[in-house]
Amino acid sequence: MPIASISVLRHRAAASLLHLRHLPLAAAAAAARHRNPSNVSRKLQSPGSKNFLRAKQRIREFSSLSPVLSPDDEPPLSDSQAIGTVAAAQANFMRVIVQSLPSIEGVGIGVELLCVVKAVLKKIKRRVLVGDKVLVGSIDWVDRRGMIENVFQRRTEILDPPVANVDHLLVLFSMEQPKVEPFLLTRFLVEAESTGIPLTLALNKCELVDEEMLVAWKSRLRSWGYRPIFCSVESEKGLDSLAFTLRDQTTVIVGPSGVGKSSLINALRSSNRPSDAAADTNWFEPILDSKWYEDQRVGEVSLRSGRGKHTTRNVSLLPLSGGGYLADTPGFNQPSLLKVTKQSLAEAFPEIREKLKASEPAKCSFSNCLHLGEPGCILEGEPLERYPYYFQLVDEIRVREEFQLRTFGTKKESDVRYKVGDMGVKQAEPRLEPKKHRRPSRKRINQSILDELDELDDDDSLLDDENDPILRAFRNENSQ
Ligand SMILES: Nc1nc2c(ncn2[C@@H]2O[C@H](COP(=O)(O)OP(=O)(O)OP(=O)(O)O)[C@@H](O)[C@H]2O)c(=O)[nH]1
Ligand SMILES: [Zn+2]
Structure with a gap:
């Protein structure tokens, strides 16, 4: 997947509060988008500042209906909660x-x-x-x-796929079919490291290679700073240790197409692993006939999109019988590294990160050193296997940043949005904010809030039996 554009928002407390504080503006923007003729007629009758005060009061009431809950809050529950x-x-x-x-x-x-x-x-x-x-x-x-x-x-939020509270990333490659390729593996690892979420590296299909090969890869990956789990869905090797690593966490699994992500998920979900023994076998009770948590389909890859054919845009958390959840992602072959900057790249290589940390408080001669090993750089003369990959990625990111700067006048990722085209390739375009320079008048904002509240009234009246979305969903589900 484009774990690529994963970005983590930590400590959402501040962000949410900010959000509430800025609510009138947000409401204004939304109302402006949704404005319709009936709102316009209401606008003409709107009596002004008195109503505005009432509107503010009502927004406060609505917010207090859903106060911000911190992750460890334990609100008292009624029988229907x-x-x-x-x-x-x-x-x-x-x-x-x-x-x-x-x-x-x-x-x-x-x-x-x-x-x-x-x-x-x-x-x-x-x-x-x-x-x-x-x-x-x-x-x-x-x-x-x-x-x-x-x-x-x-606690965390990744954007692609959009999943909240991910605790752990599982980067999965295969020893053969497809053969593990060090630079591609590095790209996936860098992408995953850039999220700041803890990761585990696993290499599947290890029954297809001999012991000597496994030992060589083990020591190679150690020098990169990883302790990989070698596994095989086919021979069940390493599955217990993976199940143990994943227990009680929400894990997103990433890796190229065909390495066995879906096969592994299916294997880990079909109980009887030792770590499941302690778990209540009936802990997960899906809605009858639910098709949402079926086994993941294994195998075919679409030639056009480069994604697995079972790929669905709606990511699901699949409950593991040992506790915790696992989310599959479509197998993307080229993580885009869009969130990684030249300056942050070194942090995404554990072996470079370690060397820099070990040498502290000494610093490179240049304050904004990219650690390319030039004279004056702390990493000068360091024999790091992945140094050439690091150079290559610095170069790639430099080209991208220069392109962004030239084209959009900004290096900031947030000022550019990306569209995914065929083969999962991302194309950049500037994020447009029309009339950004024009400040909305206070009168306009006030009116928008009133419009927004009117809409709220309208919405609530829609929740009758006929329009009850749950009932509608059930009707649809049953008529299929
Ligand atoms: N030999 C061998 N084949 C395996 C193993 N695990 C999975 N496979 C096979 O590898 C192929 C691809 O497996 P999938 O599980 O579809 O791979 P994926 O990573 O989910 O692929 P995408 O959905 O395209 O991202 C299937 O034919 C599996 O049967 C294994 O441990 N050994
Ligand atoms: Zn340096």
């Missing part, structure tokens, strides 16, 4: 796996609920992602439906 993890999302529906709930007879941890997101969360722009820890309310325990009432702050 539970805390869970969003395991999958499709259109307006979320599958939530319950983690903690009030003690109700006959209901256990691991029950899956089909949920919609409460309108007010959308209104205050609190997005719900796969991986989010959520507070579910209005639960019907018999039909297993509910409504997501609040989202806990995220």
Whole structure:
């Protein structure tokens, strides 16, 4: 996958507060986008500042309906509430796996609920992602439906695929078919390292090579700073140790097409591993006939897109029987390294990172040294196997940064957006902010808030039986 454009947002507390503080502007922008003729007629009747004060008051009320929850909060739960993890999302529906709930007879941890997101969360722009820890309310325990009432702050967030609270990345390659290629492996590792999320490297299909080859790769990867797990889905070698590493974590698995990501996920999910023994075998109870958590399809790769054919844009967390979740990603063959800068690249090579750390407090002669081993650089004369790859990537990133600077007048990644075309190749284009220079007038902002609140009223009235999205989803599911 383009773990590529993975970026981690840590400590969302500050970000969320900021978000709320800036709500009027956000609401204004949204309202401007959604403006329609009926809003315009309301605008004409709008009595001005008194209403504006009322509007502000109401926004405060809505926000207080969903106060920001920190990751370790334990809000008291009523009988119709539970805390869970969003395991999958499709259109307006979320599958939530319950983690903690009030003690109700006959209901256990691991029950899956089909949920919609409460309108007010959308209104205050609190997005719900796969991986989010959520507070579910209005639960019907018999039909297993509910409504997501609040989202806990995220510990991490990766963007592609969008998954919240990822604890761990599993970089998977294969010894053969396809043969492990050191530069491609380096690209994947650099991409994964650049997220700041802990990673494990595993090499699959190791039954296809001899012991000598494995020993050679083991020592080679050690010199890169990694302790890989050698495994084989075919012979089951190393699967116990992988299951142990993944237990109780949310892991995203990344690697090129065909290395066996889907096969490995299927193998790890078909219990009977020692680490599962302790787990309650019935801990996960999917909704009957749920097709969401079927085995991952193995095998074919599309020639046109370069992605596995089973590829779906909707990433799902697959519950592991030993606890924790695993998310598959489409096998992309070229991580884009879009989030990596020339200056941050050295940090993504553990062997370079270690040398720099070990030599502290000594510094390179140049304060912005790129550590290319020139005279005056602390890494001068260091025999590092991957130094040529490091040079090559510095060069590649330099070309990209210069291109961005020339084309868009900025090196900042956030000022450029990327479109994915065929073969998963990303194309850059400037992020347009039309009329950025023009400040919206206070009157306009106030009016927009009123429009937004009117919309809110409209939305709430839509939640009648006929339009109940859960009911609609069930009708659709049953009629297929
Ligand atoms: N010999 C051998 N083949 C394996 C092993 N694990 C998986 N395979 C085969 O490798 C092929 C590709 O496996 P997948 O699981 O589809 O690979 P993937 O990484 O999910 O591929 P994408 O979906 O394209 O990203 C299949 O034919 C598997 O049967 C293994 O340990 N040994
Ligand atoms: Zn240096």
